[in-house]
Amino acid sequence: MDDLRTELNDLKQFIVELKADRAATKEKERREAWTRYVSLTIVVFAVIASIAAQWGGKYSSMTQLSQAQASDQWNFYQAQSIKQHMFELTRKQLAKNANDPESAKSQKEFDAKIADYEARKLKIKEDAERLESKRDIASQIGGRLGLAISCLSVGIATASLCLLTKKKPLWFCSMAFAAVGIAEMIAAKMIKIP
Numbered sequence: 193m194d195d196l197r198t199e200l201n202d203l204k205q206f207i208v209e210l211k212a213d214r215a216a217t218k219e220k221e222r223r224e225a226w227t228r229y230v231s232l233t234i235v236v237f238a239v240i241a242s243i244a245a246q247w248g249g250k251y252s253s254m255t256q257l258s259q260a261q262a263s264d265q266w267n268f269y270q271a272q273s274i275k276q277h278m279f280e281l282t283r284k285q286l287a288k289n290a291n292d293p294e295s296a297k298s299q300k301e302f303d304a305k306i307a308d309y310e311a312r313k314l315k316i317k318e319d320a321e322r323l324e325s326k327r328d329i330a331s332q333i334g335g336r337l338g339l340a341i342s343c344l345s346v347g348i349a350t351a352s353l354c355l356l357t358k359k360k361p362l363w364f365c366s367m368a369f370a371a372v373g374i375a376e377m378i379a380a381k382m383i384k385i386p
Contacts, residue, residue: 227355230363234351237370241344244377248337251330254385258327265320269313276309322386329385336380343373 283302289295347370354362 224358226360226363227358230351230354230366233363233366233370234348234355237344237348237351237366237373240370240374240377241341241348244337244340244344244373247377247380248334248341251334251337254330255327255334258323258330262320262323262327265316265323269316269320272309272313272316276306276313279306279309326385329383333380333383333385336376336383340373340376340380343369343376347373 279302283299283306286295286299286302347366347368350362350366350369354360354366
């Protein structure tokens with residue numbers, strides 16, 4: 193009978209320890225429930241950072257394309273200037289024979305061509321400057337998006353450290369970094385490209 197009582201007491205003690213262990217586990221889960229939200233925060237930051245990276249790639253490509261197009265326009269401008277200069281030189285040569293009616297007629301034709309080249313150059317210059325402006329703005333947007341990606345990455349790293357160390361203030365720091373990143377994304381999207 194003493195053996196039965198001893199086993200019964202051992203069983204009661206085991207049940208008490210099991211309940212205490214279960215209560216401690218529940219208490220620990222309750223205290224660390226916020227870590228699930230940190231994990232979700234990391235996922236949200238990663239998604240937003242990937243969106244910013246996509247936008248950044250778009251504006252980086254736009255910067256390069258606009259630069260190439262502006263360079264092409266300036267090259268075209270240069271070609272038009274060379275052609276115009278050739279007509280101006282030829283016109284000067286014709287001016288030496290000003291008394292010749294054929295020469296006077298050719299001179300008028302050259303004057304018209306020179307004026308045409310001047311008008312073309314003006315249009316080409318406007319196009320090149322517009323493309324340069326587009327390049328500059330796309331570059332500015334890309335820079336802001338780069339800063340946004342950096343801030344979001346630091347936010348992800350800080351939130352990860354928060355999970356490792358179980359230090360809640362790091363979570364708030366990560367949210368602050370992400371907020372700056374999101375603000376930069378919004379500021380970048382507010383910039384209009386002509």
